[in-house]
Amino acid sequence: MKKLLAALLLVGLCGCSATQLRQEFFGYSMNDVKNSKTKQVRDFDMNASDCIANIKVILKDMGAIAREDKRNQYIVADNFQGVFRSSIDTTQVGILITSISENKCRVEIASGNIDLAAFVAKEITIKDRSEKGVVLKE
Secondary structure (H helix, E strand, O other): OHHHHHHHHHHHHHOOOHHHHHHHHHOOOHHHHHHOOOOEEEEEOOOHHHHHHHHHHHHHHOOOEEEEEOOOOEEEEEOOOOOOOOOOOOOOEEEEEEEEEOOEEEEEEEEOOHHHHHHHHHHHHHOEEHHHOEEOOO
């Protein structure tokens, strides 16, 4: 009973919602991206596996640390503080890649930091990294 009261007190004092606490302790999930009202959505003319590989290169170039769920075509990345001032090393961005057709995929990007999600979406969309073999264009 004391542990439950301590947990409730902690939640009340920090002003975090249950969703924010879950995201903090367990990370940004695919459902968080799917259900985000502020997610960034982009379509690309390439298959999903090529898109994932290209996004991982772009994230690496940004200094981000990315973890991939290959089965669900989902990437969680953090450590953007080197390229985006309004984030800390644990601010996560979720990136969900979905095949639309054989050579077209949809990329959904969301984060608890709305500005960071928009920044990452912009970087993924406009970066022409042809010198490294990576080109993502809408």
